[in-house]
Amino acid sequence: MTLFSFDRELRFGDCDPSGIAYFPSYLNILNGVVEDFWTAIGFPWPGLITVRKIGTPTVHLTCDFSRPSVFGDLLTFKLRIGRVGRASLHLMHVVSGANEMRWRARQIVAATSLMNHHAIAWPEDIRDALLAHLHADDVAHERQNRDISAPRDRP
Numbered sequence: 001m002t003l004f005s006f007d008r009e010l011r012f013g014d015c016d017p018s019g020i021a022y023f024p025s026y027l028n029i030l031n032g033v034v035e036d037f038w039t040a041i042g043f044p045w046p047g048l049i050t051v052r053k054i055g056t057p058t059v060h061l062t063c064d065f066s067r068p069s070v071f072g073d074l075l076t077f078k079l080r081i082g083r084v085g086r087a088s089l090h091l092m093h094v095v096s097g098a099n100e101m102r103w104r105a106r107q108i109v110a111a112t113s114l115m116n117h118h119a120i121a122w123p124e125d126i127r128d129a130l131l132a133h134l135h136a137d138d139v140a141h142e143r144q145n146r147d148i149s150a151p152r153d154r155p
Helices: 023-040 045-051 124-132 136-149
Strands: 004-009 058-065 074-084 088-097 100-110
Touching (some): 023 074, 023 100, 074 124
Antiparallel strands (some): 058 100
16 A cells, blocks of 8 residues: 655644634645645646646545644645546545544545546546555455456356
8 A cells, every 4th residue: 555645734824713723724735735646646736737638626525523733733644545436536534643633534536627627537647657556455356346347258
């Protein structure tokens, strides 16, 4: 399994007047982490968006907040790929600080054409990079499903 890890300090502008993380700011930080993830696997957003005209909008997001974070906390965002679909990508996030989980999220992004804003299949090079980082158990399951659904020649 490839686990991507990105550290971020919670800044003054990320907090509400009481000094704890403002959840919309968390989502903005998470978006930056996802952008860094794409760069880490070889597909920085400027190339995807402006050159290849491929978007990766979030189509589903669930968050569970466990503990508050405060101004100045160093947070570690851990991201792993849970599933690669034809045009979707399931990401799992765990955010921790001071050795305790603060929140977690499950996110689904879709590959879209920025020409017509419709879903598209992941281009082969992107799909290959995503699959290379997919959780090992999921790869085995995906291969097993392909083997089951593939027609077999019988003697």
